[in-house]
Amino acid sequence: MEAQGRGIKGDVSGTACCSAPATPSGINPRLRKFTAAQMISALLLSAMVLSWSSGFIGYRYVSEHSGVMLATFWRFVLAAALLLPLVWRQLGELSWRNWADQGVVGLLGIAGYIGPIAASIALGVAPGTSSLIANLLPLSIVLLAGFVPGQATRGWQWLGIGLCLIGMLIASGSSLEFSRASIWAYSLPLLGVASLALATIYQKQSRHPPLPGLVGLFIQVCAILPVFALLALHEGSLRPVLASGFGFGVLWLVVFGTLGGYGFYWLCLRRFTLQSVSGALFLTPPVTMLWAYLQFGDPLAVSALVGVALTLAGLPFLKRAQP
Numbered sequence: 050m051e052a053q054g055r056g057i058k059g060d061v062s063g064t065a066c067c068s069a070p071a072t073p074s075g076i077n078p079r080l081r082k083f084t085a086a087q088m089i090s091a092l093l094l095s096a097m098v099l100s101w102s103s104g105f106i107g108y109r110y111v112s113e114h115s116g117v118m119l120a121t122f123w124r125f126v127l128a129a130a131l132l133l134p135l136v137w138r139q140l141g142e143l144s145w146r147n148w149a150d151q152g153v154v155g156l157l158g159i160a161g162y163i164g165p166i167a168a169s170i171a172l173g174v175a176p177g178t179s180s181l182i183a184n185l186l187p188l189s190i191v192l193l194a195g196f197v198p199g200q201a202t203r204g205w206q207w208l209g210i211g212l213c214l215i216g217m218l219i220a221s222g223s224s225l226e227f228s229r230a231s232i233w234a235y236s237l238p239l240l241g242v243a244s245l246a247l248a249t250i251y252q253k254q255s256r257h258p259p260l261p262g263l264v265g266l267f268i269q270v271c272a273i274l275p276v277f278a279l280l281a282l283h284e285g286s287l288r289p290v291l292a293s294g295f296g297f298g299v300l301w302l303v304v305f306g307t308l309g310g311y312g313f314y315w316l317c318l319r320r321f322t323l324q325s326v327s328g329a330l331f332l333t334p335p336v337t338m339l340w341a342y343l344q345f346g347d348p349l350a351v352s353a354l355v356g357v358a359l360t361l362a363g364l365p366f367l368k369r370a371q372p
Contacts, residue, residue, distance in 0.1 A: 103340075120295070121163060194323040
C-alpha cells in the first residue's frame with residue numbers, strides 16, 4: 050500500500066510538472082486565454098452583424114424624406130468629415146499604392162454594392178426581392194474563397210455553408226415578391242453582390258501591409274463621394290432635406306452603417322477566415338427582421354426564427370475543414 054501510495058504521489062507530481070501552472074482560481078491559463086479569445090471573436094462578429102443590419106434600418110428613416118442616393122451622398126460626406134481629424138496625421142505617410150488600393154476597395158466594396166441595389170429598387174424591383182438577392186453575398190464570398198491561398202472551402206465547411214444558406218433563404222423568403230421590372234433590373238443586385246465579393250477577395254489577398262482601419266475607410270469614402278454626387282444629381286439635387294427624420298437617418302447610417310458596418314467588416318475580414326465572416330453574414334436577414342419588429346412593429350414571421358436556428362446550427366461546421 051505504501052509503495053502504491055508513493056507511486057500515485059509520483060504520478061500526480063509528474064503530471065503537475067508537465068501541465069501548465071494553475072491560477073489561484075484553479076483555471077488553467079491556457080484555457081482562460083482560449084476562452085477570452087473566443088469571446089472577443091464572438092463579440093467582433095456579432096458587432097459586424099448588428100452594424101451590417103443597421104443599414105437597412107437607417108434607410109427606413111430617410112426613405113420618407115428623400116431618395117436613396119441623396120441620403121447616401123450625405124452619409125459619406127458626414128463620414129469623411131468625422132474621419133478626417135482622426136486620420137489627418139497619418140495621411141502624409143501613405144504611398145500612392147495605399148491610396149490606389151483603398152480607392153479600388155471603396156469603389157468595388159461600397160459604391161459597387163450600394164449603387165446597383167438602390168438603382169434596382171428605383172427601377173421597380175421590390176425592396177424585399179432586392180434585399181434577398183443581396184443576401185447571397187456570403188455565398189459568393191465562399192465560392193470565390195479558393196482564389197485566396199489557404200482560404201478554400203473544404204470538407205465540413207460546405208455542410209455549414211449549406212445550413213446557413215438554407216436558414217437565410219427560409220428567413221428572408223417571405224419577403225420575396227415579383228414586379229413588372231425588366232430582367233436587367235433584377236440583375237443589378239447580383240452585380241452589387243459580385244462587386245463587394247470581389248472587393249472582399251482583393252482586400253483579403255492583398256500582400257501590402259494593412260493600413261489602420263479608419264485610414265483605409267477614409268480613403269474608401271473619399272473615392273466614392275464623386276460617384277454618389279453624380280447619382281444624387283441624377284436623382285434630383287444635392288441639397289439636403291431640412292427635416293429631423295432625414296438628419297437622424299443620415300446620422301444613423303454614418304455611425305452604425307459606415308463606421309460600424311464597414312469598419313467591423315474589414316476588421317473581421319483581417320482577423321478571421323472568409324468562411325467565418327460569411328457564416329456570420331448569413332445572420333443579417335433574420336437579425337434585420339427582428340430589429341424591424343422591435344423598432345417599427347413589423348410582423349415577425351416564424352420562418353425568421355427557423356432560419357436563425359438553421360444558421361446557428363451551421364456556424365460550428367465552418368471551423369472544421371476536414372470531415
